[in-house]
Amino acid sequence: MGPVEFIVLAFPEEQLRAPAVEAVMGLRKTGAVRLIDGIVATRTASGDVLAAEFDEYVELHGLLTGRDVARLIGPEDIQEAAGLLERGSCALLLVVEHLWAQDAAVAVRAAGGRIVGSVRIPPDRVPEDPRAGVV
Template identity: 90%
Template sequence: MGPVEFIVLAFPEEQLRVPAVEAVMGLRKTGVVRLIDGLVATRTAAGEVLAAEFDEFVELRGLLTGRDVARLIGPEDVQEAAGLLERGNCALLLLVEHVWAEDAAIAVRAAGGRIVGSVRIPPDRVPVDTRTGAA
């Protein structure tokens, strides 16, 4: 198994954005990542925190299927993610395996090593656009 990451994708208002959802679905279809679990979290305008399964949304229905799915995102994860949201916003909570890194992870473990950490660097902290080379 490759490295696993918990990702929170926030959206303004209490509405998912279809192009972003389609992009996530596209990554799953290409095999770059494996979706292990997911929920939708909402912080209402009144500050209430709500969680919903993907199947409650037409655009997410069927995204979490198959034998590899595990229900690992719990209420404490929802509360922590909701703490990142402004009132009246929602987020996709995703637990993904980075399938592209699986071979390297297997080789590291076979050599007696282990993955001990990972840090996501926000795009605004990277001075060069690695896709174009522009600053």
């Protein structure tokens, strides 16, 4: 198994934006990631937190089916992610396996190693020209 990550993708309104959802879900179709779990979280204008399963949305219907799905996102995760949202916005909460890294992870484990950490570097910290160094 490759590295697994919990990702929160926020949208500025209480409704998902279809083109953005299609682009993110396109990664699944290319085989770059395996979608393990997902929830839509909304922080309403009044501050209430709502959670909905993917099948409640036409554009997400059927994405979480099959034997690879595991319900890993719990109520605490939803509340924590909603704390990152502004009122009147929503987010896709995703648990994905990075399939592109699976071969390397298998080789590391076969050599007696293990993945012990991972840090996501914010996009504003990575220069457009990697040869320029970290900002």
